[in-house]
Amino acid sequence: MPNSILESVTCQICLTMMEDPRALPCGHVFCLKCVHALYDNIARHSRIPLEAVDIQCPNRCTPIKVTKEGIDSFAKIFILNSIIDSINQTGVCQTHNDIMGFIDITNGKLSCADCLAAKIRPEAPSSDHESVKSIQSFAVARDTLKSSLTDLITRSKDTIAKLEEGVKALKQGIDEEQKKLNAVEKEINTIFDNIQRKLEDKRRKIQNDLANGIPQLTAARNYVSKLAAMSQCLQGAVSQVPEFLAANNIPTAHQASLVPFLRSGVHLQTVFTRKNNTALNILKSLHSDALSWRHYQISVQYYDVFSTSFCTFKVIYG
Structure with missing residues (x-):
């Protein structure tokens, strides 16, 4: 079992994040390009041309016979694609090599679970303890920001109304002063x-x-x-x-x-x-x-x- 989400989306052949993950009949998932590379390696070492070769899962599962074209028919794992897209957007923590799952809603800085855990330890600086209050998971941060933005919109509308009243009053004052100036000029x-x-x-x-x-x-x-x-x-x-x-x-x-x-x-x-x-x-x-x-x-x-x-x-x- 993988120890983290990042490990679950890491291909065991190329040891990088999967590209177009496909599931073998045994259930293990690898990059489509890595499965093709596995097939090509077996076919290259065969003494006679073969229409289909037996490939074995790196996890030593039962070998399966498959053609070159048959590899493309392996099932796509769409949920992993979604997870990979999310990880690509949030990035990976350079300190703990884990996905970023938390955000500081005051400055937009991302952090992983280990980063958050380090901030709440007793020996951590008081400034870290204080900053934890504004760090939330993406889901919670979304709701918090929605509420904050809604409130900001309401307050902004009130401000806009006051600004419009101020502009109206200033224009009225300017018009009155212009009338006075016109009267003086006429006189x-x-x-x-x-x-x-x-x-x-x-x-x-x-x-x-x-x-x-x-x-x-x-x-x-x-x-x-x-x-x-x-x-x-x-x-x-x-x-x-x-x-x-x-x-x-x-x-x-x-x-x-x-x-x-x-x-x-x-x-x-x-x-x-x-x-x-x-x-x-x-x-x-x-x-x-x-x-x-x-x-x-x-x-x-x-x-x-x-x-x-x-x-x-x-x-x-x-």
């Missing part, structure tokens, strides 16, 4: 649009004022021309008087010669007086206009958006 745009509109109105008004001031300046320039011309005219008249008096220095006794002098003097006086009166009328007309061209001013008022105060600039002509 700022409105304020600056109003400022720009007022500045544009002021600019047009200043342009109109400047346009209206040009005729007044033109009129003032005309006054200057008239005054200069009249001043020059009066200066000419003034310069004629001394010349006239010097040229007509006639004694009083010669009354007959005084007539041309007096007539010329009267004419000069009349012209002088007329020119002087014309100049005075120009000056009077200029003063009657209150010298409006000198007092013409342009007021520019704008709103300082940075100091939030009104400032006024005045441009005064004259």
Whole structure:
């Protein structure tokens, strides 16, 4: 009888884990390839070709006659195939040469029965005693993990629900803040649009004022021309008087010669007086206009958006 499961799946011919285990009529199980090798060895040492040879089980059972093709008809041992597949998946303990039948559900580390027994011995370290609590057989570990995963799913669903609520709340808060920002932006745009509109109105008004001031300046320039011309005219008249008096220095006794002098003097006086009166009328007309061209001013008022105060600039002509 084999001492362990690992021995039960070990071929007694090749001494390795069986591949495609087949049962001989005597009931012993070997690898299919090993049975073929046994047949080939007997047939190779036969002196004459044989259709069938007698092969004997390594356990010294009664020899059986079998053909090459008949070997493939030996019964397959499916249960051993399942055990072998399981062992291939779990592996073999390198320390005790036994199959891994236990798992630590905290880290997934596999161990055999001898490993587990070593951990629970009195002389084993306390850390080994503590770690045994999480080591279970595959069947128990499966149920434990199923229960743990089911509980984890439930708790995860609760966490997901809370996360979704948090996301919803954050999105709502973001939307509200975005609305506030949009409102502030709209208000700022409105304020600056109003400022720009007022500045544009002021600019047009200043342009109109400047346009209206040009005729007044033109009129003032005309006054200057008239005054200069009249001043020059009066200066000419003034310069004629001394010349006239010097040229007509006639004694009083010669009354007959005084007539041309007096007539010329009267004419000069009349012209002088007329020119002087014309100049005075120009000056009077200029003063009657209150010298409006000198007092013409342009007021520019704008709103300082940075100091939030009104400032006024005045441009005064004259």
